[in-house]
Amino acid sequence: MQVVVVGNGMVGHHFVSRLRALDPHVGITVIGAEPRPAYDRVHLSELFAGRTPEDLALATLANYARIDVSVSLGTPVSAVDPAAATVTLEGGRSVRYDRLVLATGSYPFVPPVEGANAPGCFVYRTIEDLDQIRAAAAGARVGVVVGGGLLGLECASALRHLGLETHVVEFAPGLMTAQLDPGGSDMLRRRIEALDVRVHTDKVTERIRRGDGGRLCMAFADGGELAADLVVFSAGIRPNDRIAADAGIAVGPRGGIVVDEHGRTSAADVYAIGECALYDGRIFGLVAPGYRMAEAAAGHLAGRPAPFHGSDMSTKLKMLGVDVGAVGDGHGRAEGSLTYTFCDPKKQIYKRLNVSADGQSLLGAVLVGDCVDYDTLLQYYLNGLTLPEAPEALILPQVDGQVARALPAGALPDTATVCSCHNVSKGRIVAVVEGGCRTVADVRGETAASTGCGGCASLLKSVVETELAARGIELDRSLCEHFLFTRRELFHICQVEQLRTFDALLHRHGRGRGCDVCKPAVASILASLWNDYVLEPPHRGLQDTNDRFLANLQKDGTYSVVPRVPAGEITPEKLIVLGQVAKRYDLYTKITGGQRIDLFGAELHQLPTIWRELVDAGFETGHAYGKALRTVKSCVGNTWCRYGVQDSVGMAILIENRYKGLRSPHKLKLAVSGCTRECAEAQSKDVGVIATEHGWNLYVCGNGGMRPRHADLFATDLDDDTLIRYIDRFLMFYVRTADRLQRTSVWLENLEGGLDYLREVVIDDRLGIAAELETQMAHVVGTYRCEWKATLEDPERLRAFRPFVNGDDRDDGVVFVRERGQKRPATPAERLARISVRAVDAMAADTAAVDPAAVAEDVR
Amino acid sequence: MRADVAPLRVDAMSNSAGAPAARLVCAISDLVPGAGVGARLGETQVALFHLPEETPAVYAIGNHDPIGGANVLSRGIVGDLGGELVVASPLYKQHFSLVTGRCLEDDAVAVPVFRVLVSDGYVYLVP
Numbered sequence: 001m002q003v004v005v006v007g008n009g010m011v012g013h014h015f016v017s018r019l020r021a022l023d024p025h026v027g028i029t030v031i032g033a034e035p036r037p038a039y040d041r042v043h044l045s046e047l048f049a050g051r052t053p054e055d056l057a058l059a060t061l062a063n064y065a066r067i068d069v070s071v072s073l074g075t076p077v078s079a080v081d082p083a084a085a086t087v088t089l090e091g092g093r094s095v096r097y098d099r100l101v102l103a104t105g106s107y108p109f110v111p112p113v114e115g116a117n118a119p120g121c122f123v124y125r126t127i128e129d130l131d132q133i134r135a136a137a138a139g140a141r142v143g144v145v146v147g148g149g150l151l152g153l154e155c156a157s158a159l160r161h162l163g164l165e166t167h168v169v170e171f172a173p174g175l176m177t178a179q180l181d182p183g184g185s186d187m188l189r190r191r192i193e194a195l196d197v198r199v200h201t202d203k204v205t206e207r208i209r210r211g212d213g214g215r216l217c218m219a220f221a222d223g224g225e226l227a228a229d230l231v232v233f234s235a236g237i238r239p240n241d242r243i244a245a246d247a248g249i250a251v252g253p254r255g256g257i258v259v260d261e262h263g264r265t266s267a268a269d270v271y272a273i274g275e276c277a278l279y280d281g282r283i284f285g286l287v288a289p290g291y292r293m294a295e296a297a298a299g300h301l302a303g304r305p306a307p308f309h310g311s312d313m314s315t316k317l318k319m320l321g322v323d324v325g326a327v328g329d330g331h332g333r334a335e336g337s338l339t340y341t342f343c344d345p346k347k348q349i350y351k352r353l354n355v356s357a358d359g360q361s362l363l364g365a366v367l368v369g370d371c372v373d374y375d376t377l378l379q380y381y382l383n384g385l386t387l388p389e390a391p392e393a394l395i396l397p398q399v400d401g402q403v404a405r406a407l408p409a410g411a412l413p414d415t416a417t418v419c420s421c422h423n424v425s426k427g428r429i430v431a432v433v434e435g436g437c438r439t440v441a442d443v444r445g446e447t448a449a450s451t452g453c454g455g456c457a458s459l460l461k462s463v464v465e466t467e468l469a470a471r472g473i474e475l476d477r478s479l480c481e482h483f484l485f486t487r488r489e490l491f492h493i494c495q496v497e498q499l500r501t502f503d504a505l506l507h508r509h510g511r512g513r514g515c516d517v518c519k520p521a522v523a524s525i526l527a528s529l530w531n532d533y534v535l536e537p538p539h540r541g542l543q544d545t546n547d548r549f550l551a552n553l554q555k556d557g558t559y560s561v562v563p564r565v566p567a568g569e570i571t572p573e574k575l576i577v578l579g580q581v582a583k584r585y586d587l588y589t590k591i592t593g594g595q596r597i598d599l600f601g602a603e604l605h606q607l608p609t610i611w612r613e614l615v616d617a618g619f620e621t622g623h624a625y626g627k628a629l630r631t632v633k634s635c636v637g638n639t640w641c642r643y644g645v646q647d648s649v650g651m652a653i654l655i656e657n658r659y660k661g662l663r664s665p666h667k668l669k670l671a672v673s674g675c676t677r678e679c680a681e682a683q684s685k686d687v688g689v690i691a692t693e694h695g696w697n698l699y700v701c702g703n704g705g706m707r708p709r710h711a712d713l714f715a716t717d718l719d720d721d722t723l724i725r726y727i728d729r730f731l732m733f734y735v736r737t738a739d740r741l742q743r744t745s746v747w748l749e750n751l752e753g754g755l756d757y758l759r760e761v762v763i764d765d766r767l768g769i770a771a772e773l774e775t776q777m778a779h780v781v782g783t784y785r786c787e788w789k790a791t792l793e794d795p796e797r798l799r800a801f802r803p804f805v806n807g808d809d810r811d812d813g814v815v816f817v818r819e820r821g822q823k824r825p826a827t828p829a830e831r832l833a834r835i836s837v838r839a840v841d842a843m844a845a846d847t848a849a850v851d852p853a854a855v856a857e858d859v860r
Numbered sequence: 861m862r863a864d865v866a867p868l869r870v871d872a873m874s875n876s877a878g879a880p881a882a883r884l885v886c887a888i889s890d891l892v893p894g895a896g897v898g899a900r901l902g903e904t905q906v907a908l909f910h911l912p913e914e915t916p917a918v919y920a921i922g923n924h925d926p927i928g929g930a931n932v933l934s935r936g937i938v939g940d941l942g943g944e945l946v947v948a949s950p951l952y953k954q955h956f957s958l959v960t961g962r963c964l965e966d967d968a969v970a971v972p973v974f975r976v977l978v979s980d981g982y983v984y985l986v987p
């Protein structure tokens with residue numbers, strides 16, 4: 001059997017993977033009009049926040065080939081002939097089918113405005129659309145979005161991100177009127193205007209013409225005008241149903257291919273799914289219902305029906321940083337329904353509940369400015385749970401503490417949908433926990449829950465934890481056998497009880513003698529809190545060898561030396577000193593990946609003398625050995641670069657000098673770029689800063705390394721002071737709450753409430769701790785001392801660098817050979833050879849290196 | 861070098877059967893409480909650990925890490941696992957018992973253990 005799928009969008013792709021999973025043998029051919037295979041349209045706007053088209057890809061040609069799917073891209077189907085069971089592509093090629101699936105999605109509706117197709121006018125639907133908008137924005141100042149719905153506002157957010165003065169023009173009296181009632185819509189408008197987006201409602205655009213200096217001029221029905229450099233139409237979508245209608249397949253009066261619960265159209269063997277399909281008189285303009293339709297059609301084709309009976313259209317999103325949630329019917333249209341509203345004009349929060357006449361069930365809700373209650377309300381709505389006696393309590397602010405009213409996970413019925421992106425019910429989660437999953441990560445891997453939009457993450461976590469608890473399974477979160485606490489708890493204990501040594505902590509809250517897990521972890525907590533010199537006698541034995549000798553241990557027992565080179569900027573004089581020191585001590589020299597220089601092969605006893613020379617020349621320790629701030633990479637910035645818009649080197653130096661010496665749960669890497677070309681790769685750093693015309697964009701929680709993570713955009717267009725303040729708070733909050741050896745990326749992924757919560761803590765100060773975090777950071781900054789300088793000042797401390805307590809000789813196990821003009825550690829074979837050579841001619845303590853070739857001779 | 865000024869009481873440490881005499885290594889104040897130091901015993905490298913709260917308070921094992929292949933055990937962190945005193949190799953973190961020398965992660969691996977005598981503030985090793 002040959003199945004032909006027309007349209008390779010999100011839903012068409014989901015159909016293909018689902019059908020292939022159900023039936024490994026059926027022939028599948030995909031015909032798509034776009035030049036590339038399916039991609040994640042939902043996250044399209046992220047192309048403006050640094051993602052690439054590859055990041056958004058859902059499918060690749062190689063992948064399709066692997067699952068035996070033939071693909072034709074770049075040419076649309078122009079006609080369907082159900083009688084002959086063929087489709088014809090533009091250009092004339094035709095393809096026969098046994099079953100046909102139309103997944104053609106929709107196109108952006110452009111209102112009939114004169115001049116709407118002039119250059120400078122765009123729509124917002126594909127990667128190509130965004131490329132064009134980006135190019136047009138380069139020289140532009142004013143951008144206008146026509147349409148104040150969900151997509152229009154997303155598009156406005158993108159234009160603002162591109163640095164344009166942004167206007168939204170809406171012909172209705174309010175924003176997002178499809179989802180929000182007038183009260184919610186009003187509050188949204190107030191919030192958005194506060195963000196400097198100008199909103200014009202009740203405005204009908206009549207004409208767009210070329211105005212002065214080649215700019216566009218929009219003329220409105222009320223006589224007003226608005227000059228713009230670019231205009232984006234986002235006034236709704238229309239189903240791509242023409243090829244179906246032309247073939248005599250039934251379409252709805254206002255468009256949409258009519259389908260039944262299996263996705264079948266009026267023509268035999270023809271299905272339609274996704275945004276082009278009309279079920280029960282409705283188009284479902286969201287991806288989750290589209291996926292359900294794809295599953296229904298695939299199931300029907302493969303003889304395993306999974307009928308689609310409509311879908312919930314509740315949404316939760318962040319528009320220009322404003323939380324908006326809409327559950328069920330927000331307008332309260334049902335006969336006799338009761339309405340509760342709450343409005344806080346100062347905090348700009350609006351909430352509304354629509355409750356059935358008997359007060360028993362939730363019909364709908366609107367949330368603007370605060371979405372904490374969304375998950376709970378959605379569960380009441382979806383599962384028809386009986387509302388509490390006083391339903392208003394669900395939206396009224398609580399005087400003490402937050403989220404206490406969240407529905408206990410145990411109260412959810414097994415049929416409750418926890419993850420709507422992947423259609424995972426609570427029952428399924430219970431089943432996999434039954435089946436042995438013991439962590440949220442396990443459950444996520446097993447069910448795919450929370451791997452879509454991520455909106456269900458906290459609900460998933462509480463369901464999993466409740467289920468584990470119900471089975472008496474304890475989540476073991478203790479640091480090691482000596483402390484039954486997490487790092488975060490230990491941090492808190494040390495802070496509250498003012499504990500300054502490991503022994504004091506162990507004595508009061510631990511057992512045994514400690515180990516190589518808890519000792520360095522506690523040492524790091526103490527250093528973050530009190531910033532005492534790390535080699536003080538009570539702390540010395542806690543440190544990993546790297547911290548204990550302030551250098552990085554290498555495989556042969558020698559150490560590397562990495563002086564700090566803030567932001568990678570270095571004078572020729574200092575560069576020469578590094579060269580001279582490297583030469584004098586015969587150190588292997590390499591430029592690191594962190595814009596500085598590493599000198600390898602120093603023996604323990606040489607470290608103090610090497611550092612003496614470096615400190616005298618003005619160098620400081622680079623903390624390459626510590627779980628601490630490593631480097632702040634920079635690009636050259638506007639001082640030299642013709643594209644730079646801020647002094648990225650200056651800012652990177654300021655940041656590196658501010659946070660140097662900060663001990664943290666894991667290492668910290670930062671970077672500052674001078675413009676969006678991002679030569680410093682800031683979006684792969686724990687903290688990334690990118691210059692804009694107006695200030696700095698702040699990114700957080702990126703990671704290179706073994707599991708790269710693209711940093712998240714945290715705040716935009718900050719001035720210098722605000723930038724530093726946010727970084728202070730962000731870093732200190734991480735230092736306080738992360739687990740041992742948890743980079744910021746993993747920390748964020750495990751942080752309940754995720755990025756939004758982090759913003760609330762750092763920017764809105766929801767926990768009321770911002771001042772304390774800043775004070776704590778000020779203490780660390782104020783008490784900074786170069787550890788090497790401090791070590792060199794005290795001869796007692798230097799004694800620790802003797803390899804042997806009873807002799808001054810060097811470790812004769814260390815053997816070097818030369819390669820490419822520098823030394824390197826000998827391999828085991830080379831070392832053996834070297835030792836036997838020495839035995840033969842007793843050339844004893846000579847440190848001169850041997851030529852490996854010569855050594856090889858000797859072995860024989 | 862502190863060891864040079866030590867009083868010569870080594871003979872008191874050998875037994876009547878003529879077993880090898882203990883060798884003076886250093887003063888106890890040369891050791892680092894709660895951590896290790898390297899020491900020489902002829903050609904052999906030893907890791908000495910001073911744990912003031914334990915009895916005995918000084919332990920000695922070979923300094924060579926047989927897994928990492930370098931002379932580094934004196935630079936590891938000491939502690940206990942399930943009550944057994946151990947040092948963690950600073951290279952790849954395997955644990956070696958300070959009492960038996962066995963590697964807790966790999967039964968087939970062990971390091972030598974040396975007898976330690978402490979007398980009058982000085983540390984002696986029995987080869």
Ligand code: SRM
Nearest residue numbers: 552560591592593594596624630669703704705706707743
């Ligand atoms: C020297 C250097 C490689 C080089 O020759 O360029 C290096 C060397 C080491 N890296 Fe690295 N990393 C170096 C840049 C990087 C970078 C690039 C960067 O910083 O821009 C990365 C990826 C970026 C990131 O971390 O997000 C990097 C990701 C890692 C990782 C993986 C971290 C992760 O989160 O996945 C480790 C392992 C770990 O930390 O657990 C690691 C661990 C190490 C260790 C500490 C491994 C070890 O225990 O011996 C190496 C010892 C350094 C030494 O002896 O001085 N190194 N390492 C670079 C020193 C930079 C500096 O100036 O301080």
Ligand SMILES: Cc1cc2nc3c(=O)[nH]c(=O)nc-3n(C[C@H](O)[C@H](O)[C@H](O)COP(=O)(O)OP(=O)(O)OC[C@H]3O[C@@H](n4cnc5c(N)ncnc54)[C@H](O)[C@@H]3O)c2cc1C
Nearest residue numbers: 007009010011032033041076077104105274275285286287
């Ligand atoms: C900016 C933006 C943000 C969004 N945000 C969200 C969100 O947060 N949540 C959410 O649920 N939804 C969101 N959506 C909507 C979501 O993207 C759609 O619901 C989803 O993409 C629909 O998938 P589809 O496969 O039906 O249609 P599409 O993804 O549009 O795919 C249809 C494909 O068919 C091709 N095609 C059309 N006609 C033909 C033809 N004749 N021959 C061959 N190929 C053809 C098209 O070129 C297209 O590639 C967003 C959409 C946009 C544009």
Ligand code: SF4
Nearest residue numbers: 635641644674678679
């Ligand atoms: S990021 Fe921008 S300013 Fe910096 S070097 Fe690259 S192009 Fe120049």
Ligand code: FES
Nearest residue numbers: 419421452453454
């Ligand atoms: S609801 Fe979107 S990932 Fe679960």
